[in-house]
Amino acid sequence: MxxxxxxxxxxxxxxxxxxLMLELSGADWTPQWVDFFNGATRTPEFRADVNEMxxxxxxxxxxxxxxxxxxxxDYLVERLGTFGWTNDDDRREILRWVLFDNHKLTSxxxxxxxxxxxxxxxxxxxxKWLEGRARAALAxxxxxLDGRSFVVxxxxxxxxxxxxxxxxxxxxxxxxxxxxxHIVRWxxxxxxxxxxxxxxxxxxxxxxxxx
Amino acid sequence: MxxxxxxxxxxxxxxxxxxLMLELSGADWTPQWVDFFNGATRTPEFRADVNEMxxxxxxxxxxxxxxxxxxxxDYLVERLGTFGWTNDDDRREILRWVLFDNHKLTSxxxxxxxxxxxxxxxxxxxxKWLEGRARAALAxxxxxLDGRSFVVxxxxxxxxxxxxxxxxxxxxxxxxxxxxxHIVRWxxxxxxxxxxxxxxxxxxxxxxxxx
Numbered sequence: 001m002x003x004x005x006x007x008x009x010x011x012x013x014x015x016x017x018x019x020l021m022l023e024l025s026g027a028d029w030t031p032q033w034v035d036f037f038n039g040a041t042r043t044p045e046f047r048a049d050v051n052e053m054x055x056x057x058x059x060x061x062x063x064x065x066x067x068x069x070x071x072x073x074d075y076l077v078e079r080l081g082t083f084g085w086t087n088d089d090d091r092r093e094i095l096r097w098v099l100f101d102n103h104k105l106t107s108x109x110x111x112x113x114x115x116x117x118x119x120x121x122x123x124x125x126x127x128k129w130l131e132g133r134a135r136a137a138l139a140x141x142x143x144x145l146d147g148r149s150f151v152v153x154x155x156x157x158x159x160x161x162x163x164x165x166x167x168x169x170x171x172x173x174x175x176x177x178x179x180x181x182h183i184v185r186w187x188x189x190x191x192x193x194x195x196x197x198x199x200x201x202x203x204x205x206x207x208x209x210x211x
Numbered sequence: 212m213x214x215x216x217x218x219x220x221x222x223x224x225x226x227x228x229x230x231l232m233l234e235l236s237g238a239d240w241t242p243q244w245v246d247f248f249n250g251a252t253r254t255p256e257f258r259a260d261v262n263e264m265x266x267x268x269x270x271x272x273x274x275x276x277x278x279x280x281x282x283x284x285d286y287l288v289e290r291l292g293t294f295g296w297t298n299d300d301d302r303r304e305i306l307r308w309v310l311f312d313n314h315k316l317t318s319x320x321x322x323x324x325x326x327x328x329x330x331x332x333x334x335x336x337x338x339k340w341l342e343g344r345a346r347a348a349l350a351x352x353x354x355x356l357d358g359r360s361f362v363v364x365x366x367x368x369x370x371x372x373x374x375x376x377x378x379x380x381x382x383x384x385x386x387x388x389x390x391x392x393h394i395v396r397w398x399x400x401x402x403x404x405x406x407x408x409x410x411x412x413x414x415x416x417x418x419x420x421x422x
Contacts, residue, residue, distance in 0.1 A: 053351055068310040071303050092282050099279040102314040125336040
C-alpha cells in the first residue's frame with residue numbers, strides 16, 4: 001500500500017492540484033478513483049465516512065482524512081518539504097493566492113467548464129456571467145505574473161499548483177488563454193518541471209464514457 | 212493613529228469578517244471607508260498601491276498591507292492571540308472551513324446578495340443558479356453544526372468569523388434561514404459574544420445613498 005492515497009477522478013482540477021504536488025515531489029502515492037459522475041461524493045455514506053462537504057480531493061495519510069485542496073497542500077508542504085516557503089511573509093503571500101484561487105478563479109472557472117464541457121449546457125446567461133467572472137480573475141493573475149517566473153518568489157510553490165489546477169484545459173473551459181500571455185508562459189514553465197503530467201495522465205477516469 | 216487600519220465599507224461581508232475579529236478582540240483599530248460603489252477598488256492606483264486583486268478588505272499594520280480575509284484572520288490570530296487553535300490538527304480544520312467559506316459559501320452568497328440587493332437585478336437565471344449553489348453550501352454547514360456550538364472545537368474561532376460574514380443579512384440575500392436551524396442557533400451564539408455588532412454598526416457607509 002502506498003503512503004498516500006488520493007480520492008480523485010481525472011476531470012477534477014481540484015484533485016489535480018494535489019496529484020501534481022505528490023507527483024512532482026516524488027511521493028509514494030496512489031490515486032483512488034471516485035465515481036463522481038454517478039453521485040459517489042454526495043451519498044450519506046461518503047459524507048459520513050470520507051468528507052462531510054461531499055467533495056474530493058480527500059487525502060488518506062497516516063490515519064488522517066484531509067479535505068480541501070488548500071489544506072492538503074499545506075499539509076504536504078510540511079510532510080514533504082517541497083513547494084513551500086522560507087518565512088512567514090511568504091507563507092501568507094502563498095495563502096493569499098490559494099484563497100484567491102479558491103474564491104475567484106477556480107470557483108468560477110471550474111463551474112464554467114462543468115456546465116460547458118460536462119453538462120453540455122450550451123451558452124446560457126449563467127455561462128456568460130461565469131465567463132465574465134473568470135476573465136476578471138485571469139486578468140488579475142496575468143498582471144501579477146508580468147515580470148515574475150512564479151506566483152510567489154523565484155521557485156514554484158503550492159500557490160502555483162493551486163492556481164494552475166484547471167488551466168491545462170482551456171478548450172474545455174472555452175476561454176482562449178492567448179489574451180493572457182503571462183499566464184501562457186507561466187503554464188509553460190510549470191509543464192517544464194521534471195515529472196509534470198497533464199491531469200488526464202495523472203488520475204484515473206479519462207475519457208468519460210459516452211453519455 | 213490606531214494600531215490597525217481596515218480598508219472597508221459597511222456592505223462588505225468579507226471586510227466584516229476582519230472587523231468583527233478586531234472588535235471582539237478589543238484591538239485598537241479604525242475602519243477606513245473605501246468608495247467601492249464608485250469603483251475605488253478597481254482603479255490602477257488602488258491596484259498599484261493597495262491591492263493588485265482590486266478588492267477589500269485590506270489591513271494596514273506595521274508597514275504591511277495584507278489582503279484576503281483568510282490571510283488577515285490568520286495574521287490576527289498570531290498578533291492578538293484570539294480565535295485561534297491549540298494544535299496543528301485544529302489549525303488545519305479551521306483552514307478547511309475558511310477555504311470552504313471562500314470557495315463554496317461566500318463565493319456564491321455574496322454574489323447573490325450583490326445581484327439581488329445592490330444591483331436590483333430581479334430574479335434571473337443567474338440568481339436562480341447562485342441560490343442553488345448557496346443552498347447546497349448552507350446545508351453542509353447546517354449539518355456540521357448539528358450538535359456543535361461552534362465550527363471547530365468548543366469556542367469560536369476564525370472559522371466562525373469567516374463563515375458568518377454575510378449571514379446577518381438573510382433578507383438582503385433573499386434566503387430564509389429558518390430551513391437551517393443549526394445555523395440560526397449558531398448565529399445567535401455569535402451575536403451573544405461580548406462586543407458583537409452588526410456589520411452596519413461596525414463599518415462606515417450605511418445606508419447606501421439612493422440610486
